[in-house]
Amino acid sequence: xxxxxxxxxxxxxxxxxxxxxxxxxxxxxxxxxxxxxxxxxxxxxxxxxxxxxxxxxxxxxxxxxxxxxxxxxxxxxxxxxxxxxxxxxxxxxxxxxxxxxxx
Numbered sequence: 001x002x003x004x005x006x007x008x009x010x011x012x013x014x015x016x017x018x019x020x021x022x023x024x025x026x027x028x029x030x031x032x033x034x035x036x037x038x039x040x041x042x043x044x045x046x047x048x049x050x051x052x053x054x055x056x057x058x059x060x061x062x063x064x065x066x067x068x069x070x071x072x073x074x075x076x077x078x079x080x081x082x083x084x085x086x087x088x089x090x091x092x093x094x095x096x097x098x099x100x101x102x103x
Contacts, residue, residue: 024084048073056097
């Protein structure tokens with residue numbers, strides 16, 4: 001699937017993610033600035049925080065309880081906030097747009 005990360009400066013990075021791959025791993029593979037993934041995707045930090053584009057909110061779903069608690073560590077949390085390590089690539093998400101916060 002393809003995913004686009006919109007950066008705070010307005011630039012966009014579009015890249016591929018394999019089915020089942022989490023989008024933090026995909027972001028790191030495509031050198032997306034602002035996505036650090038310090039914990040490696042173990043839900044113990046919020047350094048892969050993104051905003052899901054409103055057009056994709058329903059398809060991505062809401063964070064589960066533990067992710068929701070971890071999002072409290074993120075700066076400028078919004079209703080569309082997710083940890084990209086908790087979003088898995090799938091055919092339903094082909095074309096997904098994620099916005100990288102200015103943190």
